[in-house]
Amino acid sequence: MEAAESLNSAGTVPVVSLTRVSKVFVMGEERVEALKGITLEVAGGDFLAIMGSSGSGKSTCMHILGCLDTPSGGEYRLEGVSVEGMSRNQLAEVRNKKLGFVFQGFNLLTRTSALENVELPLIYAGVGAQERRQKALDALAMVGLAQRAGHYSNQLSGGQQQRVAIARALANDPALILADEPTGNLDSKTSEEIMAIFEQLHLKGITIIMVTHEADVAAHARRVVIFKDGRIVDDRRRDQGGWAPMVRP
Amino acid sequence: MMDLLLALKIALRALAVNKMRSFLTMLGIIIGIGAVIVMIAIGSGASQVIADQIASMGSNLLLVVPGSALSGGLRSGAGTVPTLTYDDVKAIRNECPSVERVAPTVRGSAQVVYGNMNWSTVIQGNTPEMLDVREWTVAEGRGLSAHDVDGALKNCLLGASVAEVLFGSESPVGKIVRIKQVPFTVVGVLERKGQSPRGEDQDDVVFVPITTAQRKILGSPFPNTVGALLIQAKSEEVLSQAEEEVTALLDQRHRIGPSRDRDFILRNLTEILAVSQQSAQVMSLLLGAVASISLVVGGIGIMNIMLVSVTERTREIGIRMAIGAKQRNILLQFLTEAVLLTLFGGIIGMLLGMAGSYVVAKLFEWPTLISHQAILVAFAFSAVVGVFFGFYPARTAARLNPIDALRYE
Secondary structure, eight states, rough: OOOTTTTTTTOOSEEEEEEEEEEEETTTTTEEEEEEEEEEEEEOEEEEEEOOOOTHHHHHHHHHHHTOOSSEEEEEETTTTEOOOOOHHHHHHHHHHHEEOTTTTTOOOSSSBHHHHHHHHHHHHOOOOOHHHHHHHHHHHTTOOGGGGGGGGGGSSSSHHHHHHHHHHHHHHSSEEEEEEETTSSHHHHHHHOOOOOOOHHHHHEEEEEOOOHHHTTTSEEEEEEEEEEHHHHHHHEEESSEEOOOOO | OHHHHHHHHHHHHHHHHHHHHHHHHHHHHHHHHHHHHHHHHHHHHHHHHHHHHHHHSSSSSEEEEEEEEEEETOOOOTTOOOOEEEEHHHHHHHHHHEEEEEEEEEEEEEEETTTTEEEEEEEEEOOHHHHHHHHOOOOOOOOOHHHHHHOOEEEEEEOOHHHHHHHTOOOOOOEEETTTTTTEEEEEOOOOBBBOTTBBBSEEEEEHHHHHIIIIISSSSSSSEEEEEEEEEEESTTTTHHHHHHHHHHHHTTTOOHHHHHHEEEHHHHHHHHHHHHHHHHHHHHHHHHHHHHHHHHHHHHHHHHHHHHHHHHHHHHHHHTOOOOHHHHHHHHHHHHHHHHHHHHHHHHHHHHHHHHHHHHHHHOOHHHHHHHHHHHHHHHHHHHHHHHHHHHHHHHTSHHHHHHHHO
């Protein structure tokens, strides 16, 4: 029933549904309002870029979307299920089963092979050894690194490391991939390679939300949302002609 | 189970990555466990020696010796005046139900000569009961018989040390030795008994019939008296009862009362030795306690390193949390690491402790005894130290905020 309530106009359940989400940080005497009532819906299969200067609230929003943090107010529904009131362990399970993270600094485990890195979320999900290995190999194949499965992360180039990280994010068939400045540590050529992979994933119907401050990286997305001072100030979708403003509720 | 296996795998890898550090961390536990094992081995070795000596002495024994005598205002030392008689022996045998056997004995020293060899040793005048009371057996030949005692025959039984000195590898049975110029026929050789609780060689002795000893060798100004009584109670349970019975009987027979001091002394030998064994056990416990302090210090070292390790690996913890590790997974991972450290340390310490005990035994000729119990306790203790000192750092890791952990540089 819950899911039915959050049906959108198209009649499907949006992957992400933020309703007047706010986040307040209290640091001693000071009260910082990082998010001031964000409302955002992301449909399944979309490729969204979040842009904004530092301090605009995009990182905070990303943390909430990633279930690493919880909103101070408003509601966040992931695949129609509200995360409100979830315990740390329940949030960990949501991260494990429904989300895949790609970080700016790759964040692979050192002294660990690419395969083992990709297996990690499956291990925590309790997947058996054989199935785990197969799924991890499949995910590595998707990013074109099947041949490097046995390499340790420090034996791989930055671009390769980021591809391993993407494979890791894909391993558990998540509902949503969250990428936080995925090209921030890469040169422009490697950045293009990584973005090409994201585009491929998008074509396979995987939902992606990406934070970036580079316009040419954001240009790969189908929809761009711009944050400023804790609010969404612009929301455009790319169509044949160019970028058209989204009709917001 | 799955979680535990996983934690084990991760922990093993983490320890392998920092081999030197892991080893240095373990060192505290290694030394601690090693010290505990060596100390307990030394302590229980000592109490084992005492226990063996108690067993070699015979069990449930009471010793009655003559008391001091007051003559003309001069008090002489205990045992100087023979007050115990054969009639006392008979009375105890007949009237004390808790007493199994009574062995009267006299002691003196004399030179024993065989061929061109001679040896000064203890001459004990005994009755046949003595061997049963002392739980002593004859290695060769026979023991003294009632016939030997009744006829005051010149037969003797040699202690193992005496037989060795006088006869070497030759068999002494049937040979004639001279004790104070009196020829005695050797009828048997005693089984080797070893050291007494006082450190004397119990085998440096010659047994002769008590009657012969008194009449032919030691002489006695008081005929019909004996030097001491060794009394064996029927069982450990009735030992103190036997003590009371014998005391009451002798009090009555010797007319001990308010106006007359007791002229005999009764000692419970088993009790005396049990006390010394107890003190050895206390010593072993104390040594163990001192050694376990080093174990605690080792545990603190582990806690210290684990805290460093948690800080160092904050980012890794953040990644694991972002990917879906629950608090339990992280807690288990670091706890397993700490327990593995202490367990490995415990095993190495145990081996080292065993080697150390062996060295102590060889080098200082101190008897050591490694009990399975001590090993088990040390092992369990090291695991407990791991859990105890590993818990705080592991909990610190599990409580990290994933966002902060991910941002940690």
